[in-house]
Amino acid sequence: MNWPAGPSISDERADALHAIVPSQPESGWKHNGLLLRIVFTVLAAIAVSAAFGFFALLSLPKGILTAALAIGAAELLIVKHRFFRTGVESALWLFGTFAFIFGLPSQGKVEAILVFAAASALSGWRMRNAFFGVFAAILVVVYVAAKWEHAPILSMTTAALIAIPSAFALRRAWQRPSNDRLFAGLALAMPVVGYLSTFALRIFQTTFVMNFQVAEILGITAAILLAAGIAWRDRVLLISATLSIACAAIELRQLFDYPAEAKLIGAGIAVIAIAVTLERVLRRKTQGLVVTVVATNPYDEAMQIGGILTIAPHGSAPAEHAHTGPVLTDSASATDKSFGGAGAGGDY
Numbered sequence: 633m634n635w636p637a638g639p640s641i642s643d644e645r646a647d648a649l650h651a652i653v654p655s656q657p658e659s660g661w662k663h664n665g666l667l668l669r670i671v672f673t674v675l676a677a678i679a680v681s682a683a684f685g686f687f688a689l690l691s692l693p694k695g696i697l698t699a700a701l702a703i704g705a706a707e708l709l710i711v712k713h714r715f716f717r718t719g720v721e722s723a724l725w726l727f728g729t730f731a732f733i734f735g736l737p738s739q740g741k742v743e744a745i746l747v748f749a750a751a752s753a754l755s756g757w758r759m760r761n762a763f764f765g766v767f768a769a770i771l772v773v774v775y776v777a778a779k780w781e782h783a784p785i786l787s788m789t790t791a792a793l794i795a796i797p798s799a800f801a802l803r804r805a806w807q808r809p810s811n812d813r814l815f816a817g818l819a820l821a822m823p824v825v826g827y828l829s830t831f832a833l834r835i836f837q838t839t840f841v842m843n844f845q846v847a848e849i850l851g852i853t854a855a856i857l858l859a860a861g862i863a864w865r866d867r868v869l870l871i872s873a874t875l876s877i878a879c880a881a882i883e884l885r886q887l888f889d890y891p892a893e894a895k896l897i898g899a900g901i902a903v904i905a906i907a908v909t910l911e912r913v914l915r916r917k918t919q920g921l922v923v924t925v926v927a928t929n930p931y932d933e934a935m936q937i938g939g940i941l942t943i944a945p946h947g948s949a950p951a952e953h954a955h956t957g958p959v960l961t962d963s964a965s966a967t968d969k970s971f972g973g974a975g976a977g978g979d980y
Contacts, residue, residue, distance in 0.1 A: 672719030695735010702728030762813035784830035791826025
């Protein structure tokens, strides 16, 4: 058992392999699917909120007691019952730290967002939870947007500076699959979160002003992610690049204020141009991203069937059944076995 208690590197890799190949053995740690984790997270949030309110009614230090109770229960489930990624222990850890923060004296400053980001990052590190880590990064971007609300370019820059290094971190072969999930989540979510933060800062203004600098950062981020996704054949980076391009197009939508027919025609031309370009670039490639269909051999199916028959286990010869018909011994009768069917003689 390593410290802090939880799945080791080999345990995480075993569970990741079991998720792909169910016949492989599991690590022994109890975990649930995404839907059950969401349900248990909601139930744990309700339980922690009830404990927080109960201690508040008793005029006790509600933050410290709730955090100690929630985190203690989470550690007990982990150490004694080997709970990990069930939704219960991770939610108890996260909401326990949040309860501790809510119990502190507050002055209503925007820096409180960073405190919640630190609590989420701590819970994500302890529980090896990629969602908590991504949530911590989102809170950082929200803090920048709230602190410098008149400079939306800063929040977009912060999101890009998180997304791009996370994309390059995916190039490394991490021993823990949870690290891959964390960096993949950051690379996927940060461009969208950064643009939404700039959008939220301007939507309540009298006139929504188009910001070319935001579109430029989105375009640069999309170009880097697209190049990395093609070079490394990473689908997460390709999806993130596509989302970044979509956000940049939305930001520059005022430049494309044309009739719907013209937009559809332009989109069709662009799709045809992209298809022709990809077909020419990827023609005759047999590795990586390919477009040429590999010709099938008409004897492939026969070879597969022959291989199955070759490696199939062969049992002993089938048992002979007792003969229930007439005894065909040497005789000259009509039932003589030397005669053929339909009255034909055996010498025919």
